[in-house]
Amino acid sequence: MFKYIKNDLPASIVVFFVALPLCLGIALASGAPLFSGLIAGIVGGIIVGALSGSQIGVSGPAAGLAAIVLTAIGTLGGFENFLVAVVLGGLIQILFSILKAGVIAYYFPSSVIKGMLTGIGIIIILKQIPYFFGYDKDPEGDFAFFQIDGENTFTEIFNTISGIISGNFSNGATIIALVAMAILILWNNVLSKKGKIFQLIQGPLVAVVLGIIFFVLTQGNETWGISAEHLVKVPVPESIETLGSLLSFPNFSVIGDAQIWITAFTIALVASLETLLCVEATDKLDPYKRTTPTNKELFAQGIGNTVSGLVGGLPVTQVIVRSSANIQSGGRTKASAIIHGFFLLISVVLIPRLLNMIPLSVLAAILFIVGYKLAKPKLFKTMYNLGWKQFIPFVVTVLGIVFTDLLVGIGLGLGVGIVVILIKSYQNSHFLHIEDKSNGAHKIKMTLAEEVTFFNKGAILKELDSLPENSQLELDVRNTRYLDNDIIEILEDFSEKAANKNIDIKLISERGVVENPDSYIQFFKLDKNQNPPSDDNTD
Incomplete structure (x- = not known):
């Protein structure tokens, strides 16, 4: 596990600085004690990291569960009662893993997963704009479009712009954020290619250290000083x-x-779904294209939630923000996730006052880079070039996540993806070829697809009804391996219409050609599953 420690250690430092404010912010947004967010981060790093089958995924408290936690604490009569639901939720996740429920991860379209990554990247950027200028007092975990203070993502940005115009922003927070951004870009694009020292010591660490030094040197300065509300609060x-x-x-x-059991099942279901989606996404981001065993991941998350609930922590999931920061910082194995968990533990015990000197604007600069790498503009062009079947679910997922929240956005994208499948199934049920129009006669060939279900009824019925009188129809089912009974009934009904319209029908199968079959039902019963019978049964 420590074979690539030279890669994993710098990555773990970056993940630590990304995770620290998120753990606190999500706890605040959830209406839970701040320390519960840190506990969840520690458990997610050390325990889930050790048990997980993912080499680059990082777990911790998730913004997607904040609304559920906030409501449940009030409904269940207190945080201690809520912790029982967290423990039970973890046990239910373990049961999910035993029942092999992790297979659901493989049924989400690639376009939706890419849309999820892009949408989260855009949200990260939008949500960090106020922090970058030292303007927003809201918790870092407030990742939903509609925020707990009545504002939304865009009104916060407009307020920030108005504040900048009127001079109502933090000069110190802004200047150190700009310096941090310059360091990160320089480190990423230039210095990291100059020597091993710049690969071992990561740009985010340098940016954070400079942020602390800047805060200490300007403390008490009315113009450049950074007030406590714009610092990390451990x-x-x-x-x-x-x-x-x-x-x-x-x-x-x-x-x-x-109500405890209902909340537990809700936590288990939502946390499992969010984890499986993040597993799918991180596997796509993994430069080494490793595959995470999903049932093992559910088991690890179940153990993590059980332990987190027992010691007063929030529910944990695999989290795409921390996971993507890990990948982009060069993390190679699960050691980076585990080490980041130990960093959280050590820092909370030994250096909490030092952590409270880190400006949030510096962390915003780090997250800007993470968000940009997730939502690169060229990805939109790539998805557009793949065609509307990929582009529309992708865009819907992005917009859904930006304007609602993670799970709603994914649900919308998945819904559109299903509609696209139905449309293509409708279109691809058959191929219609008009081969001859000489002397007013129409010779038409219809080739049915490999699988034809009730989804295709409308398309086939429309084409059959539009056939002109005195025409010839060749119905080719040689490639068809599954033909729904609904389609057979349509053909049965059409045979009567064909006689009235003087349409001759030839049915072509692997058994040969049948002229105007009396019964399609009997024909397909003989030709069950489209497997050709022996010569003795041809008649």
Whole structure:
């Protein structure tokens, strides 16, 4: 696991700096104790990271569950009661893994997965704009379009622009964010190619260190100083002995409450779905194209949620923001996820005050780069060139995620993808060839596809009804391996119409040619599954 430590250690540092404010922000957006977000990050890194079959996925508290957690804490009568649902949710996920439910991950179209990555990249960029200028006081975990303070993504940006125009923004936060952005771009495009030292020491670490130095040097300066509201906020225990006072534990006396079990199942279902989607996405981003065993991942997530609930943490999932930051920073194995978990643990215990000197605007600059790499403009052109069947589900997923939230956006994209499948199934049920129009006679050949189901009824019925009188129809079913009974009934009904319109029908199958068959049902019963019978049964 530590074979590629020279790659994994720098990547783990980047993931740590990305995960730290997100853990705190998601806890705040969830209405939970701030320390519960850090616990979930630690559990997601160390425990889930060790058990997971993913080499580059990183787990932790997810913004997609924030609304569920916020509602559940109030409904269940407190955070300690909610923790029981988290523990049970983890056990249900373990059951999902035993039942091999991870297979669902393979049924999401590539266009939707790419749309998910792009949409998240755009959201990361949009959500970090206010932080970049030291303007927004909202929690970092507020990733939904409609925010907990009544604002939305775009009104926050407009407020930021108005604030910049009126001079109501943080000079210090903005200048150090610009410096951090320049360092990251320079490091990524130039210095990383100049020597191994620049590959070992990552640009984000340098940016964060400079951010801390800038804060210390300008502290108390009215023009360039950065106020506390624009800094990371890690809970600070008075001593190591009092660290335990920050923990919460589940109240198992409410385990018989039906609402607890409903919440547990909701957490298990949503967390599993979000994890499986992220697994599919991270596997696509993985430069080494490794495949994550999905059922093993569900088991790891189940163990993680069980442990997180037992020690007072939020629910965990595999998270695309941290996973993509890991990949883009050169992470090679699961060691990077595990080490980032230890960094979270050590920093919370030993250096919380130092962490509270990191400007949020510097972290916004780091996330800008992550978001851009996920949502590169050229991807839109690539998807457009692949055709409308790929482009439309992709765009719908992107817009759905940006204007609603992750799961709704994916649901919309998947719905459009299904509609596209139905349209193509409608169109591809048969091929109609008009071969001869001489002397007013029409010789028409219809070749049925390999599988023809009730989805194709409308298309086939339309073509049959449009056939002109006194024509000849050749119906070729030699390639057809499955023919729905609904289609056979259509052919049965059409045989009567054909007689009235003087249409001759030739049915071509692997058994030969049949002129105007009396019964299509009997024909296809003899030719069940389109397998040719022996010569003895030809008649």
